[in-house]
Amino acid sequence: MSEPVLFVLIIMVLLLAVSFMMPLADRISVPATILLAVLGTALGLGSYGIGEIPDIGFAGEVVHGLLDLKLDADLILVLFLPPLLFTAGLTIDVRLVMNEMAAVLLLAIVAVFVTTAAAGWALFFVSGYVGQVGLFTCMLLGAVIATTDPAAVIAIFRDLGAPRRLTALVSGESTLNDAAAIALFAILIDAVVDRPDWNVGNVMITLTRDFIGGIAVGFIAAQITSSLLRHLFNLPLAEITVSVALAYVTYIMGDVLVDVSGVVAVVVAAMTFAVEGRSRLSPGTWEKLLQTWYQLDFWANSLIFVLAAMLATRILPSAGLDDLLFLAVLVLAAFAGRAFVLYALLPVLSTLRVTAPIGGRYKLVLLWGGLRGAITLTLAVSVSQHNMIPEEDRHFVSVLATAYVLFTLFVQAPTLKPLLRLLRLDQLNPNELALRDGVIALSKAQVRNDIEEVTRDYGFDPELAEPLYEELIKSGEALEQEVQAAETEGDGSEPPGKPAAAQMSEAAGVAVGLVALTNREKEIYLEHFQDGTISRNRVAKLITLVDGLIDRVKVDGAKGYETLTNQQINLTMRARVSLRLYRHIGWGGPLSTWIADRFERLLITQLVVRDLVRFNKRSIRPLLGPKTSAVLDGILNRRLTSLDDALAATDLQYPNFTKELRYQYLVRAALRLEHGSYQHALAESLISREVYRELERDIASRRAKVEERPTLDLGTGLVDMVSRVRVFHGLKHEDLLDVVRLLRPRLAVPGQRILRKGDKGSAMYFIAAGTVEVGLPQGAVELGAGEFVGEMALLSGKPRSANVRALTYCHLLGLSKRDFQKLLKAKPWIKEVIEKIAKDRQAINLQNKEE
Ligand code: CMP
Numbered sequence: 132m133s134e135p136v137l138f139v140l141i142i143m144v145l146l147l148a149v150s151f152m153m154p155l156a157d158r159i160s161v162p163a164t165i166l167l168a169v170l171g172t173a174l175g176l177g178s179y180g181i182g183e184i185p186d187i188g189f190a191g192e193v194v195h196g197l198l199d200l201k202l203d204a205d206l207i208l209v210l211f212l213p214p215l216l217f218t219a220g221l222t223i224d225v226r227l228v229m230n231e232m233a234a235v236l237l238l239a240i241v242a243v244f245v246t247t248a249a250a251g252w253a254l255f256f257v258s259g260y261v262g263q264v265g266l267f268t269c270m271l272l273g274a275v276i277a278t279t280d281p282a283a284v285i286a287i288f289r290d291l292g293a294p295r296r297l298t299a300l301v302s303g304e305s306t307l308n309d310a311a312a313i314a315l316f317a318i319l320i321d322a323v324v325d326r327p328d329w330n331v332g333n334v335m336i337t338l339t340r341d342f343i344g345g346i347a348v349g350f351i352a353a354q355i356t357s358s359l360l361r362h363l364f365n366l367p368l369a370e371i372t373v374s375v376a377l378a379y380v381t382y383i384m385g386d387v388l389v390d391v392s393g394v395v396a397v398v399v400a401a402m403t404f405a406v407e408g409r410s411r412l413s414p415g416t417w418e419k420l421l422q423t424w425y426q427l428d429f430w431a432n433s434l435i436f437v438l439a440a441m442l443a444t445r446i447l448p449s450a451g452l453d454d455l456l457f458l459a460v461l462v463l464a465a466f467a468g469r470a471f472v473l474y475a476l477l478p479v480l481s482t483l484r485v486t487a488p489i490g491g492r493y494k495l496v497l498l499w500g501g502l503r504g505a506i507t508l509t510l511a512v513s514v515s516q517h518n519m520i521p522e523e524d525r526h527f528v529s530v531l532a533t534a535y536v537l538f539t540l541f542v543q544a545p546t547l548k549p550l551l552r553l554l555r556l557d558q559l560n561p562n563e564l565a566l567r568d569g570v571i572a573l574s575k576a577q578v579r580n581d582i583e584e585v586t587r588d589y590g591f592d593p594e595l596a597e598p599l600y601e602e603l604i605k606s607g608e609a610l611e612q613e614v615q616a617a618e619t620e621g622d623g624s625e626p627p628g629k630p631a632a633a634q635m636s637e638a639a640g641v642a643v644g645l646v647a648l649t650n651r652e653k654e655i656y657l658e659h660f661q662d663g664t665i666s667r668n669r670v671a672k673l674i675t676l677v678d679g680l681i682d683r684v685k686v687d688g689a690k691g692y693e694t695l696t697n698q699q700i701n702l703t704m705r706a707r708v709s710l711r712l713y714r715h716i717g718w719g720g721p722l723s724t725w726i727a728d729r730f731e732r733l734l735i736t737q738l739v740v741r742d743l744v745r746f747n748k749r750s751i752r753p754l755l756g757p758k759t760s761a762v763l764d765g766i767l768n769r770r771l772t773s774l775d776d777a778l779a780a781t782d783l784q785y786p787n788f789t790k791e792l793r794y795q796y797l798v799r800a801a802l803r804l805e806h807g808s809y810q811h812a813l814a815e816s817l818i819s820r821e822v823y824r825e826l827e828r829d830i831a832s833r834r835a836k837v838e839e840r841p842t843l844d845l846g847t848g849l850v851d852m853v854s855r856v857r858v859f860h861g862l863k864h865e866d867l868l869d870v871v872r873l874l875r876p877r878l879a880v881p882g883q884r885i886l887r888k889g890d891k892g893s894a895m896y897f898i899a900a901g902t903v904e905v906g907l908p909q910g911a912v913e914l915g916a917g918e919f920v921g922e923m924a925l926l927s928g929k930p931r932s933a934n935v936r937a938l939t940y941c942h943l944l945g946l947s948k949r950d951f952q953k954l955l956k957a958k959p960w961i962k963e964v965i966e967k968i969a970k971d972r973q974a975i976n977l978q979n980k981e982e
Pocket residue numbers: 886892905907912919920921922923924925930931932933934935972973975976
């Protein structure tokens with residue numbers, strides 16, 4: 132058999148073996164990776180008997196080939212890294228990770244350096260006593276084991292219903308630390324191989340360059356690929372293939388052609404593609420694409436586990452007691468490094484309020500759950516096959532790294548669950564218990580309602596469904612018992628009481644209702660997405676917000692819900708930065724994007740909350756009762772009012788823009804309906820596939836048009852507003868622009884107080900739209916668009932002379948005291964006009980006082 136044929140056959144035999152390990156692992160309930168490692172070890176041990184295998188022809192050749200397998204270090208990296216990294220980058224929730232960026236970067240990058248250094252120095256120190264190993268070799272080993280595999284911890288966090296930010300933190304950390312560790316690994320390999328130009332300064336420069344270059348290569352490659360998708364005419368097979376090519380080509384381009392970090396490039400490409408590419412693919416294709424990547428990841432992951440265990444076992448005889456000592460040192464140093472980051476550095480970040488604090492129990496889970504997996508093994512195998520590294524060093528790194536992975540797999544992984552129990556993390560608090568029971572009761576009641584409806588619709592005898600209801604109750608009880616048993620397992624305490632929906636406290640009832648509402652909210656967004664009225668990007672953002680809501684309701688109930696929904700309407704960090712950029716350097720791009728994004732988000736949310744109000748009346752009221760439903764109704768209506776106000780403000784400020792956005796929304800809905808009717812016609816064979824394709828293309832091109840957002844011109848919006856104010860009527864366009872920059876737009880809702888009598892004056896307001904009311908002893912005076920208030924206190928330095936409140940939605944342009952003085956100095960005639968009006972007003976007031 133020729134060598135390539137033999138190679139392919141060997142890989143297939145391994146994959147076949149892997150497939151059969153899966154169901155076995157399931158049956159004896161151990162992680163599949165453990166069985167893969169066992170398989171590899173068995174194969175490795177087999178190589179000792181290699182000479183004794185009788186020559187059994189074809190099969191013998193395969194066995195020999197397998198036991199004597201030699202791979203090239205480069206081949207291992209280029210074959211296995213891209214799928215492992217790309218899948219990780221593709222599946223992390225970029226938005227959630229962005230929110231936790233500081234903590235993620237700390238855990239990912241700083242922790243990699245700390246672990247590498249800690250492990251490297253500790254090993255080097257110990258090796259001084261038992262047999263010298265080079266410092267760089269020790270460091271190399273440190274870098275190899277510095278990456279973490281999040282799968283186990285994430286699975287546990289999901290089971291526990293841990294706050295989503297923790298899951299985001301762990302997955303973000305592990306994806307980025309792969310990149311950091313492998314970049315460091317590449318440099319340390321050079322050091323071990325003894326490049327003459329190697330020193331610490333160079334390393335920092337190289338690392339920074341590799342990182343930044345890698346980010347650029349990955350980002351650009353993914354952008355180009357995403358824009359190429361358009362030319363593939365929605366053919367899923369082609370689209371998915373492009374993503375595979377993207378991963379491999381980016382890796383090779385980064386590593387070989389541009390000489391930056393290929394690993395960083397792949398991760399960034401995947402993350403960019405997840406955001407950019409996703410919005411250009413149909414939801415169905417995206418699912419298929421993910422499936423493809425899971426498959427590739429699975430192959431890479433399992434092969435590497437078998438290969439690593441096999442190769443490590445093969446060189447095991449050369450290992451001695453020293454290695455056991457080294458392993459102990461490695462384990463301790465890795466723990467110490469991680470503990471340092473978790474317990475010393477993270478608290479600093481939370482003190483600086485860069486990240487929310489992480490509970491002590493969760494930290495312990497993060498510490499103990501820092502398992503190592505496929506990436507560490509890939510690096511270990513690649514070192515073991517690297518022919519430029521001295522053989523002893525090769526063995527040292529690959530055996531110890533593999534042993535360490537096995538340690539985390541055999542010791543840490545199985546003890547994670549008991550640790551949770553010990554920390555009582557697996558127990559729900561009374562609040563969560565009530566919530567969970569309420570939700571179960573609610574969904575059972577919902578199913579019952581639905582079945583009743585079906586029975587009625589089909590004209591079945593209502594009694595027919597009786598056994599079904601009984602089963603429903605039974606299954607519910609069984610589930611509850613099971614859950615309770617799991618909860619009390621181990622600590623022998625009494626099972627907690629069984630709060631049925633009827634016994635729930637009002638607060639718990641409201642919380643259950645809110646969870647139901649938030650879940651419904653999520654469903655509606657997805658429906659809108661499926662209807663094509665909102666894009667995937669937008670839906671992803673909205674769903675992240677709703678997820679945050681669910682987390683908050685679990686902790687703080689109704690109060691948390693209201694606080695967060697209010698926060699979601701108010702100014703964010705991004706808005707503040709954008710505003711500053713606009714005011715100080717006149718760059719309006721980010722601000723107009725933010726305004727547009729926000730308006731769209733609020734518009735959709737408004738529609739959805741209206742739906743929720745109906746949902747509450749129709750579906751929640753019968754289940755949770757009128758009292759709870761009324762409370763929910765109040766909460767929803769308050770949310771709706773704030774949304775209405777916020778939208779009215781934007782409408783007032785940018786009427787054309789908001790009109791056009793609303794129109795686009797309508798067009799998208801219409802396109803969806805049109806598409807639906809064509810699909811129907813195709814299914815009924817009223818039109819041919821050819822015609823259908825043609826129509827689909829036409830719809831796609833029209834949809835592309837409404838995907839582009841209308842432009843929002845901040846400048847003209849504000850200039851328009853300012854020019855409506857009488858005082859500024861004579862200004863030239865450039866002067867108007869100067870004034871615009873000094874003014875701060877502000878909205879007042881009907882009834883809102885704008886100035887309070889007796890307060891110190893800090894600003895005056897020009898009225899661009901709407902009507903205000905000045906409360907004077909002689910009666911209220913109304914002022915409308917074009918006029919101004921609050922000038923008197925600024926001119927005289929005395930307290931405010933009257934109360935002023937908004938009668939309608941008002942658009943005000945605020946001018947701070949400092950800017951007021953600046954303006955009056957620069958434009959003396961404005962001063963004159965304002966002073967004159969103030970004087971007249973004062974005169975009227977005085978006159979009235981005297982009368
Ligand atoms: P100030 O005194 O800073 O705060 C209250 C404001 O009400 C005042 O400035 C004027 O802008 C406005 N105001 C007071 N008196 C009158 C009036 N007679 N007519 C119109 N506006 C007035």
